Amino acid sequence: MSLVLAGVAKRYGEVPVFEHVTLQVARGEFVAIVGESGVGKSTLLNCMAGLDDWDGGSIHLDGEDLGAMTADERALLRRRRIGFVFQAFHVLPHLDVAQNVALPLMLLGVDAGERNERVAAMLDAVGLQELGARLPQQLSGGQLQRVAIARALVHRPSLLLADEPTGNLDPGTAAKVMELMVTQTRRQGASLVLVTHSEGAAARADRVLVLTSEGIRPHP
Template identity: 70%
Template sequence: MSDLPASPVAPPIRIEGLAKRYGTDTVFTDVSLRIDPGVFVAILGESGVGKSTLLNCMAGLDHWDAGTVHLCGHDLGAAGDEQRAILRRRHVGFVFQAFHVLPHLDVAQNVGLPLLLLQAPAVERTDRVRQALAAVGLEGLDQRLPQQLSGGQLQRVAIARALVHRPALLLADEPTGNLDPGTAARVMDLLIAQTRQHGASLVLVTHSDTAARRADRVLRLTARGLEAAD
């Protein structure tokens, strides 16, 4: 990664004039957004407006039709697939509604995956995974398989995995959508506490006004772009 250093002054994510279409159908247009380090932004919007697509564009997982996306100072539009993958592994963490843990790996192995992809030394991986599990309250569950955990525990595994490599940007796509209200509130507490502890910027897309109210900024995505939520 020595050829792809993060800029010390660049915001984790900066988007200008982003537009996305599927054929002749416009998903969104003229989306501009800058998020500085440590800021929590929530994005609301109707189903189908493209919230998840916007997150995928931020991470360079999806292509767009106009505009620019800069991740930690790097122009993702000018990067090839391999460079995007390297930047994503280094600078981005993901938390999804469906958890996306691997069922054949135990908790520690799932949490350690980002470090394995970054080829961190084994001793460092073990130590960082132990710290991450302790931070999310999963000490002693490192050898459990995902099917032995509750929904709330699985989401905590996903949070630990997303932050174990200390990314600059955390992208969360409806992370409490499959949880009951009490568990959802506890997961949001943990998500916010952990991102602030690590100094990461957090982008949350959600239908939940309750979750969105926890953010530093609340925006609404429409086909015309992003605007301040009421």
């Protein structure tokens, strides 16, 4: 997997959010992006996933130009190759843990037998093997984030995008969640791009980049 951004710019009307964002993420690399609040870190992550449009430059995933794709083509690419972990978990409250984790496999049409095996293995990997039948409201914040990580990785994406995944967690739980996310992405050979305000989380990365309105640069 390779993710390549070249001169990416984003504006809201006439107001620039960021410009001249150029970076490359190699297969299996863990890159953390930090920066001041409001500089557009989450927006940049959404552009990498093809969830948001951008106003200049290009984004390529494995040589494919996201900017040249239709909305449906981007959705299919995300479904197959990208996992996303959000700060607010975004688990579905009416589905139990196992059903939430199984969603990406259902969308890909994986048959029930293989789907159940992969969900069970993923729940075991994140330490939730006994909680598959529980509803989200019965879980702690740390457990909910582990559900979100399991769901993001169960279809074995080549790229995991994580937007402040420890922002709603206490420091001890946050450290455990980061350890889990890094361990599982390394095990799968996936690349990880993390947006964070946490110095501890960023310190785990192979590379830390600072996003500003004028571009992106290595952390000093």
